[in-house]
Amino acid sequence: MFLADLKMRSKLVVLLVVPVLGMLYFSSVGVMDKWREYQEMKQLEEVAELSV
Structure with missing residues (x-):
């Protein structure tokens, strides 16, 4: 097996x-x-500011 041949x-x-x-x-x-x-929150904030 692969791991058996490796050093500790x-x-x-x-x-x-x-x-x-x-x-x-x-x-x-x-x-x-x-x-x-x-x-997404940043974009939502921009849309909310435009709607006011």
Whole structure:
């Protein structure tokens, strides 16, 4: 098996890199959602100002 041939240090790096990549992915998705929400609120504010 692939992992059986790796040194202990390499196995630890693999075990740490996988969760870190997952956290980076989900945090970037969260940031993009918040940015999209901010843009929508900004646009809504502009429309509300025009209607007054």
